[in-house]
Amino acid sequence: MIKLTGTDTHVSDQWSTYGTKIIVPTAREGHFALDEFLGNATDLPIVEHATDTHGATLINFALFDLVGKALTPRMRDLTRVTLARDGTPTEIGKRYPHAGPLLGARWNEDLVAECWPDLLRMAGSLKFGQATASLIVGKWSAASRQNTLATALKEWGMLRRTVHTAKYLSDPAYRRKITRQLNKGESLHALRRDLHYAQQGMVTKPHLSQQTEQAWCLTVLTNCVVTWTTEYYSKAVLDLRAQSRDVPDEVLAHISPGHSDNIN
Numbered sequence: 001m002i003k004l005t006g007t008d009t010h011v012s013d014q015w016s017t018y019g020t021k022i023i024v025p026t027a028r029e030g031h032f033a034l035d036e037f038l039g040n041a042t043d044l045p046i047v048e049h050a051t052d053t054h055g056a057t058l059i060n061f062a063l064f065d066l067v068g069k070a071l072t073p074r075m076r077d078l079t080r081v082t083l084a085r086d087g088t089p090t091e092i093g094k095r096y097p098h099a100g101p102l103l104g105a106r107w108n109e110d111l112v113a114e115c116w117p118d119l120l121r122m123a124g125s126l127k128f129g130q131a132t133a134s135l136i137v138g139k140w141s142a143a144s145r146q147n148t149l150a151t152a153l154k155e156w157g158m159l160r161r162t163v164h165t166a167k168y169l170s171d172p173a174y175r176r177k178i179t180r181q182l183n184k185g186e187s188l189h190a191l192r193r194d195l196h197y198a199q200q201g202m203v204t205k206p207h208l209s210q211q212t213e214q215a216w217c218l219t220v221l222t223n224c225v226v227t228w229t230t231e232y233y234s235k236a237v238l239d240l241r242a243q244s245r246d247v248p249d250e251v252l253a254h255i256s257p258g259h260s261d262n263i264n
Helices: 029-038 058-066 089-095 109-127 133-142 148-170 172-195 208-242
Strands: 006-011 017-023 048-051 070-073
Touching: 006 029, 006 172, 017 029, 017 208, 029 048, 029 058, 029 109, 029 133, 048 172, 058 070, 058 109, 058 133, 058 148, 070 148, 070 172, 109 133, 109 148, 133 148, 148 172, 172 208
Parallel strands: 048 070
Antiparallel strands: 006 017
């Protein structure tokens, strides 16, 4: 019997895939985002994670910040997102007439200060591998409001989400950077589907070890195609420039090595 599974992949801004994890389709992908960051065995200095709104939980915002990483999701449905304020609704409305309605929750600074040593110990456990981020995220996301530490973690996450949202709304270049990174991931998803055409993109092995092996083989093949395409793009550009053709660097910045039209 074949178990239904999915793959969670992480793409660097150099187009390479540095993380692949087999997950159950019913599991929330956001629970596993930090695992690949902290388990990164490559030489790439990964410091920022761009994701869609589904990965932008309060727990993730908090944990990414506590371990020294940045969570930068593409935000949507902002009217449904609760952001933190440090004053009364009247004060905030006068100070921020446009953004005031979004700042609907009073931030509980005292609770965060009281739990701060425990929050740092939790972050240390994650960084040194004593606990997996997916386990922590799943447990704290499901914790009740009576759990003081979980509530403090969500309070810190709400503050970090507020800071990110303010920058996201006010800085068009920041929004474009996040969108470009997400587009790279979608482009490589299409490439993987083309490379995996015989199985129609399905992970068909029955056991987790075999599923993981299948997923990583596809990742290695995808990285090989990206490397090959990049190398031959470089040769083509050098050849064109040797013929006195104008090939601006600004144009090259928008060329993708993740397409599959040239792959037979």
